[in-house]
Amino acid sequence: MKNKIQSFPNLILTTCVLILFIVCISSGFPAHVEARVYLELDSPNLRRIPLAVAPLQPLCGCQTDEKIALTGRKILIDDLEFSTFFELLDDPSSYLEKPKSCGLSQGSFDFRNWSLIGAELLIKAGYSQNGEKLVVEFRLYDTLAGKMIVGKRYRGRAQNIRLLFHKFSNQVVESITGLPGEFTSKIAFCGRQNNEPAQELYTCDYDGHNRRQITRNKSINISPAWSSDANKLVFTSYRRDNPDLYLIDFMKGKETRLTERKGINAAAAWSADNRHLTLMQRYENHSEITIIKTSSGDTILRVTKSSANQASPCWSPDNREIAFVSDRSGTPQIYITTAQGGRWRRLTKKEAYNADPDWSAHNDKVVFTSKIDGIFQICTIKPDGTNHRQLTYARRDCETPSWSPNGRHIIFTEKINGIEQLMVMDDKGRNLKQLTFDKLKKKGPNWSANR
Amino acid sequence: MKAAKVILALVLAASLMFAFTSCTCKPGDIEEEKITQPEAMSTPSAISSQSEIVKPAAVTAGVIMVGNRIVDIGDKVYPIYFDFDKSELRSDSRNTLSELAQWMKNNPSVDLRIDGHCDERGSNEYNLALGETRADSARKYLVYLGVSPDRLETMSYGEEKPSCSSSTEDCWSKNRRDDFTITSK
Structure with missing residues (x-):
């Protein structure tokens, strides 16, 4: 009788994860960031923070891929909804921003388009796919303070798209609460x-x-x-x-x-x-x-x-x-x-x-x-x-x-x-x-x- | 005392060949970098590694039973049954075990394995322990009746090997049992 353990790409994957490139160019973050406490978890009046996830855009020069854009955005929304810390403003038809004319980076869009619809936090993400290779850039913004809270770029196989987006969801929850989410667990x-x-x-x-x-x-x-x-x-x-x-x-x-x-x-x-x-x-x-x-x-x-x-x-x-x-x-x-x-x-x-x-x-x-x-x-x-x-x-x-x-x-x-x-x-x-x-x-x- | 019909079923266990298998796992590589400046780019390099999963080979052989059909010992042994969350022998079980002990004395070359089982309710892991105690209750009683402890071994299946699979009291009462299997002749 055959007795076998199945291959477990995702398991291996995470551990083969790879070199973490932390490029600390002095930046939107001053050296000593005045940490804002977004959520005090012990507070009896814990409220969900309104958060918008902008429709995903192709990174400069790349083709639009609706499947990546929709799948990726849904993973982010499902993860963050699961965390229970956010009120997801997830209906793109309620957004004021015209995605085609605005970029991901600070300065390429107007924070007021987001604060006006009630979003205190905003996620912007862009992707590019080259064959098997998928690159996704993420940014989490504080729309009231008008600044980036965290930004990450991930590269991986297109088949691991879920893991890639889960990783940024972990990052979002960690930035807001101090502990990462559970999104890359098994x-x-x-x-x-x-x-x-x-x-x-x-x-x-x-x-x-x-x-x-x-x-x-x-x-x-x-x-x-x-x-x-x-x-x-x-x-x-x-x-x-x-x-x-x-x-x-x-x-x-x-x-x-x-x-x-x-x-x-x-x-x-x-x-x-x-x-x-x-x-x-x-x-x-x-x-x-x-x-x-x-x-x-x-x-x-x-x-x-x-x-x-x-x-x-x-x-x-x-x-x-x-x-x-x-x-x-x-x-x-x-x-x-x-x-x-x-x-x-x-x-x-x-x-x-x-x-x-x-x-x-x-x-x-x-x-x-x-x-x-x-x-x-x-x-x-x-x-x-x-x-x-x-x-x-x-x-x-x-x-x-x-x-x-x-x-x-x-x-x-x-x-x-x-x-x-x-x-x-x-x-x-x-x-x-x-x-x-x-x-x-x-x-x-x-x-x-x-x- | 309930007289139940005994069906004989001594099933020779198939020897299980565990074949070597291996598979290569493709690592997915995800690189992560922190973005600080708008559109800052760097050139990360990918690491790829491969792992093989190989199973050890194993051969198991022995005598097993199917379901709750019992040992062929003339006419008289059945599973013995227990009350919920209990491992004490009921009086009908003691009668059954007396007959079994007598049969074992008449058949001195036979060894026996006692498998303790539970119904599906309650903690699976606690039921493993409970199954062990149920098997041991029968073992102790057989030893008390004069069967050599060397001829008896016990095993617990907890709730993992039900003889009846619906969620009714009738079915649960059939699952709270000790099965008996001849292990050598």
Whole structure:
């Protein structure tokens, strides 16, 4: 039987990304820029900033390509809408500027055409395509101050147009909020066709585009987890008749088996430096939390010592603690222990069934599932047990939440018309969006860092 | 006690050949540069690199079962079933296991693998642990009844190998089970 990992151009791509040409010619930016705070994220009155995206223009002398212009603009608009920070003024018929007569650079157009329609921010972009090669220039302007906030030029293959525009979207969000968006991140998940016995691994972009099947071993594959640099993926597979942990290194193009221990080796999570993994392994015929070396798969520490079952470990952002599930009280609850083992405390106290914790590196919150009135819902809680908050009020089970790299969104699965689909929402449970609509039954989504 | 019909199904597992495959991944190159002056140009150079993805080969062979059809041991072994989120043996399961233990004593050359399963509700990862405990409950009871621990191994499939696929209590109750498979003769 053939067993192959599919090529993964986009993965490789990002890492082969290339030389970053930062040409700092003294410029529109004085050396010490007086940083304007556009959005204070902690402000209770967070408002969306009105932003316009001018129709894309061909760069000087190049031919108009409607497909690039429309696709590119739509990617920017969808990304920035997703970020929830902007009010998109995206209807070009409401624009005052005549695109043909105006350029991208400051001085070649009138800011008042934009401030008059209410746009406080403006994106201008131009493109040129030469065969396979695509060049896109972007500029983000503050129309009220009449100055450029950031400008970038990207060159890449035309087939990677989505990645290229996502990169600038990240830049826009970073310029406004201090943290980049999630637009060049990936989602890994398990998928099962119909009721086939096999469950394979897949990846897609944060927005559901570019789906790729990663494993083809016709076995059961579960619990994918990205390394913190998003170049590697660990997962558990039954293909040698025992749930062993495997690692795919996309840069080296290699798959290796990490554990050979009998019984469960599953639910692995990477340490921030990628040198260690915490996972569940069998001890004395039940499951405990351990830490293994990524390089060898050797177990270096058994973190929990209990006669109960442990599952789903995840690291705190500083890697000093591990949150995990245990039924030591009789039902599954979430606990936190030091990464050396020993001391532990119970985190969840409400409801009889709490599981699948994921600890955000950015907003100091643990997201998890909680069975509320018979249905699994997504909740968040602070690591000190305060701020317990129910985010979903679904009629069908919501499962396996995973934080986006900047902690602003959560991906999870919800059963819709009998099929588990990928869903995404912000960290307050707002802006819920269904990401997939096909018949593949999806499980265990895991959100990568930006690449 | 429920008397269920036993269907014999000893299926020799196909040996799985994992072929070497490789594919060359085309790197997409995107260069990024900061634009400071209007229309400032520079000449970036592209880096291209190639990576090959090669799979290791593996061969797996063994004896497996199909669905919830069980071991051929005369007339009497079925999956044993569990209540939701529980791994304690029910009384009907204990009766089944008694018969299984007797059969194992009469067939001393046979080893057994016990696979623990869960229904689709709840955390997939926690269910992996629960499946392990369910398999271990049966193992412990068989050992208590005199079966040598060397002849028993356990495995958990969590909720990944349902024997019934609709979302009904009837179906869920069939999925919360231990399957038994002969691993050597």
